[in-house]
Amino acid sequence: MAVSNLEYPAVRTFTAKGLATRERIVVAASSLMLEHGVDAAKLEDIQAEARVSASQLYHYFEDKSALILAVIDHQTDAVLGMHRQILVRLDSFTALQEWRDLIVASIESNQCVGGCPLGSLASGLAESDPLARAALAKSFAEWQRMLRVGLETMRDHGELRADIDAESLSLSILASVQGGLLLSQTRRDSDAVRASVDMAIAYLKTLR
Amino acid sequence: MAVSNLEYPAVRTFTAKGLATRERIVVAASSLMLEHGVDAAKLEDIQAEARVSASQLYHYFEDKSALILAVIDHQTDAVLGMHRQILVRLDSFTALQEWRDLIVASIESNQCVGGCPLGSLASGLAESDPLARAALAKSFAEWQRMLRVGLETMRDHGELRADIDAESLSLSILASVQGGLLLSQTRRDSDAVRASVDMAIAYLKTLR
Numbered sequence: 356m357a358v359s360n361l362e363y364p365a366v367r368t369f370t371a372k373g374l375a376t377r378e379r380i381v382v383a384a385s386s387l388m389l390e391h392g393v394d395a396a397k398l399e400d401i402q403a404e405a406r407v408s409a410s411q412l413y414h415y416f417e418d419k420s421a422l423i424l425a426v427i428d429h430q431t432d433a434v435l436g437m438h439r440q441i442l443v444r445l446d447s448f449t450a451l452q453e454w455r456d457l458i459v460a461s462i463e464s465n466q467c468v469g470g471c472p473l474g475s476l477a478s479g480l481a482e483s484d485p486l487a488r489a490a491l492a493k494s495f496a497e498w499q500r501m502l503r504v505g506l507e508t509m510r511d512h513g514e515l516r517a518d519i520d521a522e523s524l525s526l527s528i529l530a531s532v533q534g535g536l537l538l539s540q541t542r543r544d545s546d547a548v549r550a551s552v553d554m555a556i557a558y559l560k561t562l563r
Numbered sequence: 564m565a566v567s568n569l570e571y572p573a574v575r576t577f578t579a580k581g582l583a584t585r586e587r588i589v590v591a592a593s594s595l596m597l598e599h600g601v602d603a604a605k606l607e608d609i610q611a612e613a614r615v616s617a618s619q620l621y622h623y624f625e626d627k628s629a630l631i632l633a634v635i636d637h638q639t640d641a642v643l644g645m646h647r648q649i650l651v652r653l654d655s656f657t658a659l660q661e662w663r664d665l666i667v668a669s670i671e672s673n674q675c676v677g678g679c680p681l682g683s684l685a686s687g688l689a690e691s692d693p694l695a696r697a698a699l700a701k702s703f704a705e706w707q708r709m710l711r712v713g714l715e716t717m718r719d720h721g722e723l724r725a726d727i728d729a730e731s732l733s734l735s736i737l738a739s740v741q742g743g744l745l746l747s748q749t750r751r752d753s754d755a756v757r758a759s760v761d762m763a764i765a766y767l768k769t770l771r
Binding site: 389390391392393394395468469470474475477478479481482483488491492495496523524526527528529530531532533534535537538540541542543546547548550551553554555557558561 | 597598599600601602603676677678682683685686687689690691696699700703704731732734735736737738739740741742743745746748749750751754755756758759761762763765766769
């Protein structure tokens with residue numbers, strides 16, 4: 356479920372074939388925007404990559420801004436969908452360690468190329484596209500919420516102290532993940548994200 | 564001293580007037596690249612902003628790649644220069660708190676617009692420009708080095724345990740700063756960077 360769909364123009368009703376075409380455009384746009392930057396990804400290149408005509412593209416997206424919001428939804432579904440699988444059952448330090456391993460394995464499987472798709476989109480769009488910035492803030496808020504609920508569950512299971520500030524902790528941990536992924540992307544090694552997430556977990560362990 | 568100058572083509576020798584013109588071009592390019600993205604900042608716009616002709620611009624920078632490296636040097640000098648003022652005398656938790664306050668005041672004075680210039684450039688250039696990525700990795704390494712030396716000084720002054728891993732801690736703290744700034748930029752409030760740097764400091768306090 357894409358968070359930003361809640362407040363932005365809903366996807367119109369398309370046929371199954373139409374939805375498949377729309378999805379092909381969004382996947383092509385995501386790929387080009389993350390590889391070359393949002394501005395460098397030209398509509399003509401997206402058309403070519405998705406094998407659609409200009410009129411088909413404009414049938415689904417009235418302008419590039421609409422396409423950018425669809426890319427944010429798409430990446431939000433992908434990234435949060437992956438993290439949700441572990442965060443939804445976060446109730447112990449063992450599960451927290453599994454989540455940490457997922458983050459490390461995910462960036463290592465790409466040789467640290469690309470960093471976090473949501474972080475990259477946020478950095479590239481925050482100053483140029485207010486709607487995109489707001490949509491990405493919502494995506495981060497949902498990611499943080501999943502983490503917060505997990506920390507609260509750990510607290511309720513007696514794995515963390517009763518007086519933890521789960522709101523602030525979840526925000527800090529998400530920042531550690533984002534900063535670690537950005538430094539790992541820039542350095543092309545996973546040491547940064549390993550160190551930063553491990554520090555966050557080590558701090559949580561002092562709150563047992 | 565710009566870190567990336569150590570390994571990339573050195574600035575040629577220009578007259579004082581020439582250096583001033585070159586600086587005007589770099590400042591204009593920095594401003595446009597950070598506001599609109601590196602790719603969206605066109606050479607014609609940079610010329611107009613810096614009030615120079617195309618031939619003047621090409622006299623100083625043979626292509627956009629050379630200009631991008633100069634912008635990275637410029638922002639590295641600006642960002643690290645500001646942080647160095649406190650990090651160079653980092654020897655206690657009091658000084659560490661001053662550094663934290665500098666980070667928060669710095670982003671709040673911009674209403675959280677722009678995030679970290681080095682983080683934004685890294686996110687925008689890491690996949691499209693290998694030389695820029697390497698230059699930014701060096702900038703982050705120098706930033707981390709300053710922080711590591713400060714943690715080692717704190718350790719030598721008995722403010723931190725003798726067995727701390729200053730290398731890993733400095734990398735984690737830099738990640739907390741970068742992730743906090745990115746989330747604060749996206750959310751347009753300083754809560755994220757406050758929470759993330761405060762968590763890093765709280766963890767360090769468990770290592771006293």
